[in-house]
Amino acid sequence: MTWDMSGMSEWTYKQFPPGAVIPDAGNSDEYITGGWRSERPWRDDKKCTQCLLCWIVCPDSSIHVADEKVTTFDLDHCKGCGICAQICPVGAIEMVPEGCDLPEVK
């Protein structure tokens, strides 16, 4: 089923499924958690060997892969834990402070 969550912030107690059950599978995708991040991963495509270790270890499934190659990071869900940068055997991923590339911060 698709659970219609529209207007939830206005729901009364009568409208929520008892026991805080979520009656719909996979909708955590709609919960944007990227705002928790203080550092974001940055990948150097020239250094990257496409070993996909980062994709394997990412606890938030935030490494996008297409045709067996890393493409981008899912910054809507990446929480900036840095495991991908730590595991990378060639140092192709660097954690960059969030906001520092903005002109007003520099």
Added chain:
Amino acid sequence: MAEHKTLATTGNSVVAEAMRQCKPNVMAAYPITPQTTIVEEFAGFVAKGRTDCEYVTVESEHSAMSACIGASAAGARVMTATSSQGLALMWEELHIASGMRLPIIMANANRALSAPINIHCDHSDIMGARDTGWLTYFAETAQEAYDNTIMAVRVAEHSDVMLPAISALDGFITTHSIDRVDVMDDASVEGFVGEYEPKNALLDTDTPVLHGSFSGLGGPFFEFKRQQREAMDNARAVIKQVGDEYAALSGRTFGVIETWGMEDAEIAIVVLGSTAGNARHVARGLRANGQKAGVVKIRVWRPFPYTELAAALQGVKAVAVLDRAESFGAEGGPLFLETRGALYDAEVRVPVVGYIYGLGGADVRLELMERVYQDLSDIAAGGAAPGSLVYLGAREEA
């Protein structure tokens, strides 16, 4: 009416029997005195193939309740039993079970909490679970422990309720003493409780759901607690309806409170559990001497029957509330506080005296009940109350 077999047996034995008859899918339990013989007898049923229940042996009560929660979320009818330190160790899971609206059934053998170490009856353990959101039945006798356990299944699983339930019985006094119990035939109990049809079973992979979600700041946590309040309030009507159906099946009447002599009582004792028998025995003797003594036994502790209790106490001149648990620093024990609260809106304000008794299994002798009624008679005759809180039977300085 169901077929009956009359047994001379213990409260624990008939609770195990009631659980077997209600056909749980999973039991996860850890033994602790004086509950042990419940899970021991149930394990015997499993070993002998008298139930197809999955019996999970765990390393603690914390794990027992955790396993019960997982199994109940999976969609199983789940039961367990505990006592005292075991119930205390389950404390955080008790809130999780009720918050997740899982109708787990648990027997509790009421026993003191350490320190000092003590294995005997009082209500310290169960009163610690008072605010955890579990429905709670109290038994006076082995018969009531059997009946309460079966009724609790129907109430807990009712779609208007969906809350876990405790069937409490007094440690050793009710769990271990041999009592006369009428046990119904298996088919009648099975028919009464019916099949459990879970609404959000994790094992129902055709309609996947998530249990155990997060609701932080700005989330509807407050609304979920409001739902639990409503479910507990809904339980009032369901408990009565199930009690009526059970009475028709078993031939035994049921009330959320049960009164003796309250039609015209002037002095009354309010009490939970096995001590109701002691109070009634003494009240009967006083009646023979022309004293209008009565007893109100609370059979359902949560949701608390405040309307029924207040109605029963209309017309009395003095009330004694017996608490087998302390609430240090409060005006009295938990039942005292509830009773005084129930009477606040009453037309006639009567003196209510709180008594703490029987802690750690301290003997509840008939003389103590006589003393309570004597205190009440003195108050009814215009005398002073013996203080707002009395440690009944404790040795005191002269």
